[in-house]
Amino acid sequence: MTSQAAHATQQAQSVRQDRPCPAVPPGTTIGFIGAGNMAGAIVRGAVAAGLTQGQGAARLLVTSPHGSAAALAGELAGQGVEHVAQAQDLVHASDVVVLGVKPTIVPVVFEQLREELAERRALVVSLAAGLTLARLEEMLPEGARVVRAMPNVAAAVGASMTALAASSRASEEDLALVEGLMAAVGRTARIAEKDFSAFVGLAGSSPAFVFTFIEALARAGVLAGIPKAQAVDIVTQAVLGSALTVQADAGAEDGRTPTDLVDAVCSPGGTTVAGLVAMERAGFSNAVIEGVRATVARDHELGA
Ligand SMILES: NC(=O)C1=CN([C@@H]2O[C@H](COP(=O)(O)OP(=O)(O)OC[C@H]3O[C@@H](n4cnc5c(N)ncnc54)[C@H](OP(=O)(O)O)[C@@H]3O)[C@@H](O)[C@H]2O)C=CC1
Ligand SMILES: O=C(O)[C@@H]1CCC=N1
Structure with a gap:
């Protein structure tokens, strides 16, 4: 092995x-x-x-x-x-x-x-x-x-x-x-x-999208001076923790939605909202949605 x-x-x-x-x-x-x-x-x-x-x-x-x-x-x-x-x-x-x-x-x-x-x-x-x-x-x-x-x-x-x-x-x-x-x-x-x-868009193919997100986040860490391996390790735990948080809330009686969780991280006038607005200006959510649409279309083509 x-x-x-x-x-x-x-x-x-x-x-x-x-x-x-x-x-x-x-x-x-x-x-x-x-x-x-x-x-x-x-x-x-x-x-x-x-x-x-x-x-x-x-x-x-x-x-x-x-x-x-x-x-x-x-x-x-x-x-x-x-x-x-x-x-x-x-x-x-x-x-x-x-x-x-x-x-x-x-x-x-x-x-x-x-x-x-x-x-x-x-x-x-x-x-x-x-x-x-x-x-x-x-x-x-x-x-x-x-x-x-x-x-x-x-x-x-x-x-x-x-x-x-x-x-x-x-x-x-x-x-x-x-x-x-x-x-x-x-x-x-x-x-x-x-x-x-x-x-397929949401789960079959999406690990590749998430890996790309992890890579991009880690690269941004390198740009800010953190060594690559350490950046990947930090980002991986942050992504894992975020997914576990969504999962825990989805199973809880008064569980928060992903939107509620975004709001919980975004302090008024704080760092997160500044980052999020910049990401959306660059088309983050649209890029993800378009990616899934293209995946779905390709899945249809493969079956034709
Ligand atoms: N990879 C993924 O993340 C996912 C893949 N899938 C699906 O799983 C399927 C397999 O994908 P994946 O595992 O990535 O592919 P791989 O390329 O990793 O594996 C393909 C396998 O097919 C074998 N193979 C090739 N030609 C023949 C043949 N003529 N007869 C018998 N065996 C053959 C190869 O054997 P050898 O190397 O010995 O030639 C190899 O073991 C695909 O249909 C894909 O859509 C579904 C969900 C996720
Ligand atoms: O890209 C592919 O063909 C396969 C199907 C789902 C994930 N990978």
Whole structure:
């Protein structure tokens, strides 16, 4: 395991301690096609959450063409994760097939595995941006059961916000199974499928927006004379603390809204209001809203 992956796993374990251990039906075999950022995070999260241990342990299979699946299985050797060289063999052995490939590769994979998917009738789980349940069903053999899941990169530290929606042929048990799997990497929410594109803007893609904000804030710190590493550390804690404050207030009886919280920081004639007005003059809120609008539009394009 790389030191980065080890650190991510350690972080994920500490975040996970606050949540109940997720569950999937005993003995379920889950096959992952693709083992990159997202599938890798889910597999690591499932292992860290204990899904592959004890009585009724799940079996996790991984496959990919250029070595990422073999590397993942090597990293998690002896922990219930197996590398399968051929995707066809993986489908034959799986109750659930998770597609962890880029949206443009999904049709290619479905075409390659058409026969096996028709025979095995596994539950298909797509992580792909853009591809709607209707589009996925069109590409799959008649009668396929499909669940869409939209996690985010914070899955790597057990803090994803994952949306879920099921096709009409998928059962409540199917959806609950995917919910159990995705609970290993963070929180889940069942949402109407029509809202998936907006969800991508708010949670699937938004970590990149927040990372950019953190970077910009830290750079401003460097401009003011603080060393970069220290600036990043300071900003990260400030952003984390702000998010936790919003979350705590949202759960409280007389909880304040984000607008109330802004007002609570802005002393009349003080530093914050001066900064905020300057940021809005430069188009801060509009930039964020336009960014989300472009994300939603691109999600629609990918599904067309
Ligand atoms: N990254 C993110 O933050 C998020 C991603 N998603 C979705 O998750 C999906 C995966 O994204 P991400 O994990 O970032 O992608 P990565 O590029 O990190 O991983 C893609 C994986 O696909 C594999 N792959 C490529 N071609 C094939 C093929 N023909 N057959 C089987 N496997 C193949 C690659 O294997 P190898 O390297 O061995 O070639 C690799 O393991 C996407 O659909 C994306 O929309 C959803 C939410 C957030
Ligand atoms: O940009 C992408 O395609 C993926 C989907 C959500 C986050 N990243």
